Amino acid sequence: MEYGIRELSQLAGVSARTLRYYDGIGLLKPLYVSEAGYRFYGEEEAALLQQILFYRERGFDLKRIRQILYRNDFDIMNALEDHLLELEEQKRHVEALIQTVKQTIRQVKGECRMSDQEKFEVFKERIIRENEDEHGKEIREKYGDEEVDAANRKLMNMSEVDYERFKNLGEEIKTRLKEGVESQSVL
16 A cells, blocks of 8 residues: 555655655655656554654654664564553553542542542652662663662652752752753853
8 A cells, every 4th residue: 555645644644844854854755756756655654653743642752763663673563562551551541540539539429538648659759760760770780679669668658848859959959950951161
C-alpha cells in the first residue's frame, strides 16, 4: 500500500506540513518522491510514523526519537513492548490518582479518614519510579540495593510537611542550578 502525503497525514492525524518537516530533518523520509515533487509513503514509512507518534506521546523530543529509530539495533517489536510497558505504568499511575481523589472526596464528605501517608503516596511513588528509571542502575551499583530501597522507604514514610519541604528543596536546587548555568554562559 502506498500513500500520498495528504492520505498519510489524514490517516495518522498529523499535518502534511509535519510530514514535510520530518522529511526535512531526516526523521521520516518518503518511500520516493515523484518527478513532480510529490512524496509517497509505503508500509514501512507508515510503521515508522506510528513509532514516531508513540514516542511523541511519551514526551520524547524529535532529536531523541531520531537517535532511537536510526540505531543499528533498533527493533520494532522491542519498541512496541517498551511502549506497552510505559503505557501500562501510566495507566497504573492514573488509576492510583483516581483512587486517591475518590478517597479524598469521601474524606471531605466525612465518610472516611485519610492519613497523610495515603494523601501523598501516589505522588511519592511517581518520584521513586522516575528516579529509578533515570538513575536506578547507577545508584544501585554505587550504593547497593539495600541503601536505595531504604531511601525509597524513607521517602514513602515522609509526612505531609516533610514531603512539601522535599519538593520545595528539589525545586530550589533546580532553580539555582539553572541560574548558575545561565550566569556561566554570560561569562
